[in-house]
Amino acid sequence: MQHIGIIGVGEIGKALVEGLRLDGSASPEIFLSPRGAHVAAELSERFEGVHVCADNQEVVDRADLVIIAVRRQDHHDALDGLTVADDKTVLSLMAGVAIDALRRTLDTNAPIVRAIPLPAVRERRSVTVTAPPHPAVDALFDQLGGSLPVADEDAFNVFSALTGTLTAHYAYLATLTSWAANHGITTDVAERYVRGLFQNVGRALNDESRSLDQLAADHETPKGNNERIRTTWFDPANAAALTQALDGLLADLK
Template sequence: MQRIGIIGVGEIGRAIVAGLCEGDDQSTEVFLSPRGARIASELSERYEGVQVCADNQEVVDRSELVIIAVRRQDRHDALASLRVDDDKIVVNVMAGVGNDDLRQTLATDAPLVRAIPLPAVRERRSVTVVYPSQPAVNSLFEHLGGVLPVADEAAFNVFSALTGTLTAHYWYLATLTSWAAGQGIAFQDADRYVRSLFQGLGRSLNDETRSLRQLAADHETPNGSNERIRTTWFDQANSEALQKALDDLLADLQ
């Protein structure tokens, strides 16, 4: 795939462009919509082969594969009257917008593929879930860190719900930092230490020979500090509350 268009250049659009254009691969042409004008202009100045188009129709016309990354609530304004020929491939990265909904909006028979790219695609380190499997789309996201095609939209929605936990993880770390600062530790020192602590822990996730539960067990000693926090804070009630929140989110996504 040599010509890729992106309609809606926010955080995910920016990450995709960086992932495509950083490094030695200079063969891809990227066409950006004027939505998110500041980011689009910045990207076109930084990367050769990235161009900002006059409007969304020009993005579609000049591209082989079109990524639609506008916010859910903006999709009708952004996509109104857009003509998408059947030989294009459309990648839908709008959270909570199914392909049937998008097909009705675009009035096209072009292949539509849902995808969940995450910001780490900029470093080509994020596995992207897609539905349905499509060779050109699979190839694109394999290049950006990996692709995980799923069997149906129900499975896709489960993975989409999982992405809703990301900022809770950041908030957990922020809470640890605030607690340490409340104990008299300089905030900058607490922040630096918590970041270092969990960056190191995160690298252990690369060891796929051990399950997540095994990794947890390997970081605990019987009656030790880690076991104490896990069993007293992340108890059965806490676990059930998290699962209930995910159930409710999944119901909304469906």
């Protein structure tokens, strides 16, 4: 893709531009919508070959690959009246908007692909799920940390639900920090320790020779502290509640 257009320059749109420019290259050319004007203007000033368009139709007209990165609730307003030629490729980053629904909104026969990029694409460290597989889209995300193409939207929605657990993980770490602070540890010291503790967990995840269950077992001793917390806090009822929450989110995504 020599020309990429992005409609909706929020956190993910910005991360995509930064990831594509990480090596200092001015290719591909990137065309940004005026939506998110401050961020779009800042990116245009920072990077060669990044342009801010007058409106969303200009983004579509100048791009081979049109990335739609607006919020689900805003997409009708952002896309209303756009003409998308059939020789374009449309990449939707919107959670909960099915391909058929987006095709009706755009009234186009252009290929439409969905993806779930995360902010780490700016550092080319995010594996991005795509559906259905598409050579140009998958090549784009291979450049930004890796693509994980899946066959259909049913599988895609499962991964989308998994992505919805991210901030719960941060909240879990914040709860650990607050617990330590309530027991006399200063908040900054507690947070420093919790961050270091779970950064080491992240590094252990790089060892793909061990399953997640094996990693858990390798970090426990029988009747030790880790086993105690896992079996008393993350008990079957807690695991069932998490499963129920994910099932509810998956139903909404469908």
